[in-house]
Amino acid sequence: MSVPVLTFFNNRGGVGKTSLVYHVSWMLEGMGRTVVAVDLDAQANLTAAFLDEDRLESLWEEDGGATTVHRAILPLTRVGDILPPRVERIADQLHLVPGDVALATFEDTLSGAWADSLGEDPYRAFRILSAFWQVAQMAAEEVSAELILVDVGPNLGAINRSAIIASDYVVIPLGADLFSLQGLKNLGPKLNEWRRGWRKRLDNWSASHAEPPLPLPEGGMAPLGYVVQQHGVRLSRPVKAYDRWVNRMPAVYHEAVLESTTTAAAPAQDPECLATLKHYRSLVPMGQEARKPIFRLTSADGAIGGHGQAVQDAYRDYRILTETLLARMEAAERRRRASA
Numbered sequence: 001m002s003v004p005v006l007t008f009f010n011n012r013g014g015v016g017k018t019s020l021v022y023h024v025s026w027m028l029e030g031m032g033r034t035v036v037a038v039d040l041d042a043q044a045n046l047t048a049a050f051l052d053e054d055r056l057e058s059l060w061e062e063d064g065g066a067t068t069v070h071r072a073i074l075p076l077t078r079v080g081d082i083l084p085p086r087v088e089r090i091a092d093q094l095h096l097v098p099g100d101v102a103l104a105t106f107e108d109t110l111s112g113a114w115a116d117s118l119g120e121d122p123y124r125a126f127r128i129l130s131a132f133w134q135v136a137q138m139a140a141e142e143v144s145a146e147l148i149l150v151d152v153g154p155n156l157g158a159i160n161r162s163a164i165i166a167s168d169y170v171v172i173p174l175g176a177d178l179f180s181l182q183g184l185k186n187l188g189p190k191l192n193e194w195r196r197g198w199r200k201r202l203d204n205w206s207a208s209h210a211e212p213p214l215p216l217p218e219g220g221m222a223p224l225g226y227v228v229q230q231h232g233v234r235l236s237r238p239v240k241a242y243d244r245w246v247n248r249m250p251a252v253y254h255e256a257v258l259e260s261t262t263t264a265a266a267p268a269q270d271p272e273c274l275a276t277l278k279h280y281r282s283l284v285p286m287g288q289e290a291r292k293p294i295f296r297l298t299s300a301d302g303a304i305g306g307h308g309q310a311v312q313d314a315y316r317d318y319r320i321l322t323e324t325l326l327a328r329m330e331a332a333e334r335r336r337r338a339s340a
């Protein structure tokens, strides 16, 4: 049995993907779950949130070991095979497969493998296309994790395609603006195209080999819903200016991602809206400085006065979101089993 993979995905930058992976990972850890976070963004922002610069430098400079996701898969670009990644312990039940700016160089290898996986002898192409999934599964097995959380960069390239086909579940963070709404119109069809493309490759291969000779991701990619993030909203603008875009999100999400329709006139009425997260203001730099999730800030970190209440509010928001995500994943898994 493979460990479930949950990816936060949007090709729009700055909508809060990394921040969500970071905070939901810490919340799960606090709830007693064992988690591996995997940084598949060549910007490596998630890695920088978890680790200080000295540690980062030593991981990136170290010779030999598979200290980052890129180093674990690098042998595939030559004649070698995937190396077990060195898993970084963040807390007893929270672990990280560090990202790497060099990951961007893997894009061409993945593009080639996508085409080759439909060819005569697809073994190596499948090995390459599923490399992120293999690495994440090795890491999860090593630390007995029950869930893998993945952060990706803001694009629709081959790296993200491989990250998404490795995903059992996908959450889409959205900014409260026109760009997110427009982006969603492309994002939904892309997700569905990738799911169908992977399914076609799996079917093609199993038609010629009774059982593919390596474990592969099923490519479920079940959309769990969207999170509306208000931190990008300019405060000087009247509420109406962004309500206009936000209230169109349910219809666009249902059409572009679920290929269905909805009567919800606003995210608050839409069960697919997992949460609306407010702008956490000064808690955010405080959390970055203290290298902590904002809901664990204390007075020693500077969260005094009204900030104390804001920390409690943030705790409640992330706790509800995380519980909703767990419930959604369980429900999706029950549906999957029932239809299998």
Ligand SMILES: Nc1ncnc2c1ncn2[C@@H]1O[C@H](COP(=O)(O)OP(=O)(O)OP(=O)(O)O)[C@@H](O)[C@H]1O
Binding pocket: 012, 013, 014, 015, 016, 017, 018, 019, 020, 041, 043, 045, 152, 153, 154, 229, 230, 231, 277, 278, 279, 280, 281, 284
């Ligand atoms: N709820 C929030 N309140 C305040 N600031 C936030 C909130 N969520 C995210 N931010 C801040 O907004 C910025 C962008 O967020 P983040 O890096 O998580 O986005 P992203 O989607 O991962 O971006 P990229 O596409 O570049 O990877 C960061 O500086 C982050 O700290």
Ligand SMILES: [Mg+2]
Binding pocket: 017, 018, 019, 041, 045, 046, 151, 152, 153
């Ligand atoms: Mg990011």
